[in-house]
Amino acid sequence: MDRQTFSRRKPGMIEEEKYRKYAVFVPVLTMNGAKYLLFEKRSSKLRHQPGEICFPGGKLEPGETLKKCAVRETMEELNVASGQIEVLGPGDIYISPFRLIIHSFIGELKDYKDTFSTDEVEEIIKVPLDYLRSMTPETFKSMLVTEPPEDFPYEWIPGGNQYTWTKGPRDILFYRYESWVIWGMTAQILKSCLELMEQYNLFDSMN
Template identity: 80%
Template sequence: MNKQLFSQRKPGIIEDEKYTRYSVFIPILTVDGAKYLLFEKRSSNLKHQPDEICFPGGKLEQGETLLACAVRETMEELSVTAGQIEVLGPGDIYLSPFRLIIHSFIGVLKDYQDTFSTDEVGEIIKVPLDYLRNTTPESYESSLVTEPPKDFPYEWIPGGNQYTWRKGTRDILFYRYDTWVIWGMTAEILKSCLELMEQYHLFDSINTER
């Protein structure tokens, strides 16, 4: 490898192999002329995060692109076809402190008939886009603290067991609509989506479509 190739390389993520990648689709619906975002309530029978509210999506499979993952998971969970899914573009990437990377795609779900797979989804939730656009999420700051294992070699670091570890925080967001609470990672992705839609004037463009 020469210096020119090195200078043009795309930086990777340190410990990338320890992160799990997911991809989600953020569906925009038209119901009686009004625009909604669609969410799922996860089935109560699921092992991980039962009854949580989320966007359609799932874990990236070997050899699959991020976009293909979002489309495949949406088709499976909502029992729709690829032709019903129009991807407008990518959302931002969510990096979780728990070694999760979530990629999102914003788009339109056409001719949706309230179908879904009962294996994964307990209920479909439609929230008016105008409501979300004009809602500021509630935010609560949570601490992130380093807790080394019992056999940690304190003698190898300056200060030993009195070493001052850096502390961090993360905001946990909540959107509330009717009896529903959208929170955590989904709320973070939602907030970013709404900001991107504002920045790129997507609200105006989708409102001209029927």
């Protein structure tokens, strides 16, 4: 290693090893000439986030690319073949304050017959794309605060136990369609992907 090599290095992310990495697929369906986004309602039998509405996806496995992870999880959760999934490209990365990194991929799900794995999915939800494009999500502010442990060494920092910790604002988004509520991380990913679809005219490229 030398300075020239260092100048070309790709920056890493501090404490990246402490973050869990996930990938999701944002699937667009075409039915009777209209386009829909497909969501899943997570099974009530699941240990984490039962009953939540989300995109197909899951945790990255060792040696797996993020794109392959999104495709594999979609195949498993929706009981579809790889040939039914066309990935158009990557969405933006969502970094959760709770040590999660979620990579999204936007694409088309073809010849879908409403199949899904009952082990992971309770039901599927199809929301018209035009409806989502036309609405503004409802936004609520939440505040992230620091709570040091009881044995925190206040004597090591200026101000001691009177130190003023920074509070971090966080937007919590909600999309509502009929009786369904899409919120939290999924809503953040949805908003970003809708903006990318608009920016890159992805609607026009899928017939």
